Amino acid sequence: MASKQTVHMNRGQGETSYARNSSFQNAEQNRMRPLIEEAVADLLSSSNSSSRSMVITDLGCSSGPNALAIASIAVDAIRRCLGLQRPPPDLFVLLNDLPDNDFATVVKSLAEFKKNNEHVLAGVVPGSFYGRLFTAESLHLVCSSNSLHWLSEAPEDLKMKSIPAYDVDADVRRERRALVVGAYARQFRKDFMLFLQMRAIELVPGGRMVLSLAGRRSVDFASKFTHAWESVAMILCDMVHMGLIDKEKFDSFYIPIYGPSDEELRQIIQEESSFSIRQMQVPELTSGAYSALITPTRVAYMLRAAFEPIIVQHFGSSEGGEGIMDEFVRTAERRWSLEGSLEEELAQNPRGVLLVSLEKKLDIT
Numbered sequence: 001m002a003s004k005q006t007v008h009m010n011r012g013q014g015e016t017s018y019a020r021n022s023s024f025q026n027a028e029q030n031r032m033r034p035l036i037e038e039a040v041a042d043l044l045s046s047s048n049s050s051s052r053s054m055v056i057t058d059l060g061c062s063s064g065p066n067a068l069a070i071a072s073i074a075v076d077a078i079r080r081c082l083g084l085q086r087p088p089p090d091l092f093v094l095l096n097d098l099p100d101n102d103f104a105t106v107v108k109s110l111a112e113f114k115k116n117n118e119h120v121l122a123g124v125v126p127g128s129f130y131g132r133l134f135t136a137e138s139l140h141l142v143c144s145s146n147s148l149h150w151l152s153e154a155p156e157d158l159k160m161k162s163i164p165a166y167d168v169d170a171d172v173r174r175e176r177r178a179l180v181v182g183a184y185a186r187q188f189r190k191d192f193m194l195f196l197q198m199r200a201i202e203l204v205p206g207g208r209m210v211l212s213l214a215g216r217r218s219v220d221f222a223s224k225f226t227h228a229w230e231s232v233a234m235i236l237c238d239m240v241h242m243g244l245i246d247k248e249k250f251d252s253f254y255i256p257i258y259g260p261s262d263e264e265l266r267q268i269i270q271e272e273s274s275f276s277i278r279q280m281q282v283p284e285l286t287s288g289a290y291s292a293l294i295t296p297t298r299v300a301y302m303l304r305a306a307f308e309p310i311i312v313q314h315f316g317s318s319e320g321g322e323g324i325m326d327e328f329v330r331t332a333e334r335r336w337s338l339e340g341s342l343e344e345e346l347a348q349n350p351r352g353v354l355l356v357s358l359e360k361k362l363d364i365t
């Protein structure tokens with residue numbers, strides 16, 4: 001690949017923005033509520049509870065309504081947990097994302113949020129969550145929704161050997177699946193390990209983390225597992241078959257995303273050893289609030305809002321800017337035009353979501 005991929009969601013408030021196409025992710029954030037409430041209750045009842053301030057961060061906040069959703073859940077939980085017993089501590093809410101994120105919109109929403117929430121101070125922290133972001137032992141609660149499956153980069157060994165992440169030929173793809181997925185799994189292990197090490201430095205002893213990320217149910221990646229970004233690859237593959245994008249270009253396109261199994265995640269957390277696992281859940285991707293959201297157009301727009309920047313960066317745009325993405329949406333809608341075909345495609349895939357609640361061990365310095 002010529003240049004480093006710049007990751008961000010579609011900016012602004014327009015029809016194709018992340019702000020208007022992130023209801024799936026918001027459903028996921030709502031699933032984190034009980035875990036955040038439990039973590040907050042635990043923090044407030046612990047020995048640190050006499051502390052007059054509490055620092056909360058949401059890592060990979062993006063922009064739009066979801067950027068403040070997790071912070072709102074945490075602030076509400078604190079207020080409800082304390083009730084009238086004692087005044088709430090000063091809360092410092094810090095929102096993080098990569099520097100190309102639409103922070104201008106986030107800052108405006110934060111100003112509104114502060115107006116409606118007495119005792120809340122707020123700020124943004126641009127930078128990668130795979131590096132240091134905060135001062136040592138300064139954080140009480142770290143949250144992250146729908147972000148940690150984004151790798152720091154696509155696996156270097158695949159790029160160097162020009163092995164496509166998703167071969168257009170289904171037989172070749174099947175033969176290479178273990179190799180490709182293995183490379184992605186190694187990159188995830190390296191990145192997630194680093195993430196845990198950084199947060200172990202930044203959290204206070206007993207500090208909590210509540211995370212949600214794309215994952216999968218199966219541990220058998222060689223026979224069953226498909227990429228967490230399979231739908232994007234399938235749509236682009238259809239576009240190659242229709243002559244809308246170049247096969248060579250597609251072969252060198254790597255989306256830096258990996259969805260681990262719960263077992264993989266557990267092993268990395270245990271190996272890194274700074275955190276104990278309080279809860280880990282693997283809810284069904286298509287259950288609950290999700291099912292109502294699954295329509296071809298919604299899914300196509302959701303994928304566009306999340307992947308347009310890296311698709312356009314790699315393939316270039318046509319027809320004055322958005323040609324390739326308009327075709328992407330049309331191809332997706334055509335692919336799923338038969339009633340039930342989208343649901344069937346999703347059901348065949350062992351993809352899921354992982355929710356995990358962690359506590360920093362007390363003897364880690």
Ligand SMILES: C[S@@+](CC[C@H](N)C(=O)[O-])C[C@H]1O[C@@H](n2cnc3c(N)ncnc32)[C@H](O)[C@@H]1O
Pocket residue numbers: 007008009022025026029059060061062063066067096097098101127128129130144145146147150151152306
């Ligand atoms: C799908 S969005 C999730 C946004 C929001 N948390 C939600 O649940 O809707 C993923 C976000 O993670 C951010 N991200 C990806 N890699 C990151 C990294 N290394 N450091 C910080 N943010 C990252 C992306 O820029 C993007 O805004």
